[in-house]
Amino acid sequence: MSVINLSDLYIAFASDVVSQYAFGHNQNVLANQERTTATRKNIGTVVRGVKVNLQFPWIRDVVRRLPKQLVGHWVPDGAKDMIRFRIKIREEILQIIEGIEKNGSASDSHPHSIFHHLLSAPSLPVEEKNLDRLKDEATLLVLAGTE
Secondary structure, eight states: OOOOOHHHHHHHHHHHHHHHHHHSSOOOGGGOHHHHHHHHHHHHHHHHHHHHHHHOHHHHHHHHHSOHHHHHHHSOHHHHHHHHHHHHHHHHHHHHHHHHHHHSSSOTTSOOOHHHHHHHOTTSOGGGGSHHHHHHHHHHHHHHHHO
16 A cells, blocks of 8 residues: 555646646646656646746856756756656647638637637637647646645
């Protein structure tokens, strides 16, 4: 019999639920206990780093411009996972954008999600639908929903 970490279980469940609503499918984090533990620890690392980023916003810009080989040696695992997470979110949103451009709008032919509806909403200004804006919103939505 093993001990179940309820914090891990909560974060995995919340992450899957938020991803389902945001993107139309879940990440199935709940199925992988090691990934769940790593996700919880990495979210904690990122949240603790927010204060540093607020005081020294230029650090994030510098790190983003450095070659990946250099960054890999001194960036904490939590930050590396956040970079991968943001890349994955960007891909998710691009897929939704491409699907809507191909099909015209959110329909029964593809999943209904927050971002399908945002991108299909005629009342939402175009500047609110740009990729960077949506990527930031998706990141906040998923992280806020899991922490």
